[in-house]
Amino acid sequence: MQFDTVLLPPRRTRMLEQGLWHERTINDYLDACVAACPDKLALTAVQVETGDVRRFTYRTLAQMADRIAVGLSRLGVGKDDVVACQLPNWWQFTLVYLACSRIGAVMNPLMHIFRERELSFMLQHGEAKVMIVPKHFRGFDFEQMLTGLQPSLPTLQHVIAVGGQGASSFEALLSGPEWEKEADAQDILTRSRPGPDDVTQLIYTSGTTGEPKGVMQTANTLMSNIVPYAERMHLDAEAVVLMASPMAHQTGFMYGLMMPIMLKASAVLQDVWEPKQATALIQQEQVTFTMASTPFLTDLARTVDEQRQAGGPGVPTLRTFLCAGAPIPGPLVEQARAALGAKIVSAWGMTENGAVTTTELSDDDERAVNTDGHPLPGVEIKVVDASDQPLPAGEAGRLLLRSCSNFGGYLKRPQLNGTDADDWFDTGDLARIDERGYLRITGRSKDVIIRGGENIPVVEIESLLYKHPAVALAAVVSFPDERLGERACAVVVPKAGQSIDLPEIQRFMKEHKVAIQYVPERLIVQEAMPATPSGKIQKFKLREAIRELIRNTPE
Incomplete structure (x- = not known):
């Protein structure tokens, strides 16, 4: 395979001069x-369904x-x-x-x-x-x-x-x-x-092009993120890292697989998320740190709280839970702090960069509720208007970032790399930055739904909906969910004389071998779509209508 990592050579000299690339691979x-x-315990892997446990020094x-x-x-x-x-x-x-x-x-x-x-x-x-x-x-x-x-x-x-x-x-x-x-x-x-600039990981991310994009990462790009991340979280060789978030995502791969080895620490892997099992693992393995999306935090806090009320020991070794993938509801931070006794850290990142921003361990809890943190060392962020002009603090616009950990490019698709001559990468997200430099993601200019930390490829699902013989127009938009953050709703205009319901949509998706997490979980059938004069579907109006429908629907 020939890898076209065109984004790396222009910044290599600068990254080395600034000490941001470490020139060390996972082998080193x-x-x-x-x-x-x-003889130190390096890895404990637990299979929840079988109870199998395997340990490696x-x-x-x-x-x-x-x-x-x-x-x-x-x-x-x-x-x-x-x-x-x-x-x-x-x-x-x-x-x-x-x-x-x-x-x-x-x-x-x-x-x-x-x-x-x-x-x-x-x-x-x-x-x-x-x-x-x-x-x-x-x-x-x-x-x-x-x-x-x-x-x-x-x-x-x-x-x-x-x-x-x-x-x-x-x-x-x-x-x-x-x-x-x-x-x-x-x-x-x-x-x-x-070598440190050779591609070591090819990982696909869903976006707006209708097909996944292959993100190319090297040891230098990955480690330039993991090193400052671990330093900010005060992690060292004494850390015991629980990873229940899938290692096929950057969260699991970078911070559950690579980071413990970089630190000479210990990793504990859980293959199926089950909060009671996670609680037991934290207690048995003396876990000190974990990172996952908001639903994991919700489940763990609830489970530990129930056990403590029944006289259980809690999870006294757990010092930090870093939560990313969706905003953390304010009550959840308070509940989790009380139940777990751990610091709750919020963060935001991308497959293309790893973690970009996090809150600090010393920050007040409100920072984890109201922001997604501030940039890691080696990362710059800015919010710009439609003309790429920087916006003042507090104003929302397009989020750009320039990072030592920015990927090498999209495999075979350099035209989609989204990085300008000055190394600014267009994230496709909308955000604001406050006067202290803390970020808050406010929306997405790209068309992606994030369900429990998993990106749903909207364009691909919409394209498939249009293949259904009863569908004239289709759009897939998010609707809010307390546990998963968002779920997918299909909005459909049927062809004349045709009808369609949610079970049929779901059957059709499964027939086409779509991942179950991508299948729409709600359906709205309409006579017409709200559209611009040029005919573009106005998804913001669909999202507003869905939220209104949910508010007015009795439980």
């Missing part, structure tokens, strides 16, 4: 852990990374080849990334909610050579899905199933044989190690 950090603390983590790396090499994987991975938060996810890094391969993490429709595009666009999936997870057969897709994907040479049977299983091909002991293993493990 893992090797340092093995040298300094080989830094020594055994590195050994297994080497084993899987040589195994991948035996399958023909080499430098700049893409290894796609659609695993939940299992130990194999972490190890596949570390193994890819040993041989210069690029990991493409994919959310386990994706089905044939999303995967067909991503695997073909990213030219994945290997796809690693669970055999079964949450009642679904991933191996069967991928073997069905494989004939239509010319570059996909291997489908490997964790927990599968026979010669194509992860255990038989990668984690079982002691590949690291073979005569040529050290040559394989050293000859193609990536």
Whole structure:
């Protein structure tokens, strides 16, 4: 694969001069852990449904990374080849990334909610050579899905199933044989190690183009974010990081997989969000830090509060819960502080940059309620008007950012990179910045719905709605939800003489193999759409109408 990271060379010299790029890969950090603390517990991975727990010290983590790396090499994987991975938060996810890094391969993490429709595009666009999936997870057969897709994907040479049977299983091909002991293993493990500007991660993000965009990240871009993030959160080698947010998102990947290794700390992975299990893990593993979206905080605070009222011990080791993905309701911060005894930090970020802004541990709680924090070191933000002129404090406009962690570009789509000659990246969000430099996201100029931290690709879902034989006009807009922040509502104008209802919309989406989280959860049927004189649907009017309908609908 040829990676067109056109955004990196123009800023490399400046990033190095300013000390913002650290020139260290995950290999360097893992090797340092093995040298300094080989027997320290590095990773605890818990499967909620089976109760399986697997633990690795830094020594055994590195050994297994080497084993899987040589195994991948035996399958023909080499430098700049893409290894796609659609695993939940299992130990194999972490190890596949570390193994890819040993041989210069690029990991493409994919959310386990994706089905044939999303995967067909991503695997073909990213030219994945290997796809690693669970055999079964949450009642679904991933191996069967991928073997069905494989004939239509010319570059996909291997489908490997964790927990599968026979010669194509992860255990038989990668984690079982002691590949690291073979005569040529050290040559394989050293000859193609990536440099800090080589692409190490290809991760897809939903946007307004109708198709996902492949974000290219390097060790320098990722670590330039993780280092100041950890410093601001006062995290060090004593940290125990719980990650229940999916590692196929940047939240899990950067701060649950990479950051603990960078810190020589310990990570605890939870594969299915279950707040009682999370509470038990925090207590048993003495977790000190976690990061997730607002619904996770809501669930955890409620569960711990119920347990404490019944005489339970609470979660005394948990010092910080960093919450991102949606604004934190004011009452929730108060409730969570009381229940958890932890500092609640708000943050905002993007797949293209990682965390951009956070509040400080020393900030008053109101900052977490009313703002999304201020920029991390190495990040600049500004709000501009339609003419790109900066706006004064407190006025809302388009949000631009310039960051050391800005991505290398969108794979094969440099025309969409959205970055000007001065490195200012158009986030597609609307925001205001207060007099103290704290950010508040106020809306989106891009057409995306964020459901519990997961971006719904609106354009793609609308395009599919138009394929339904009963639909004349369609729009997908958000409606508020107390727990998830937003959900998707389809607004439809039927063709003359036709009718349609929500079960039919949902059946149609599932028939087209759309991820279940993307399927509209409410339907409004109208005779016409509000539109501009040029015919553009006025979605703001649809959102207003939906909110009014919800307000006037009895519980």
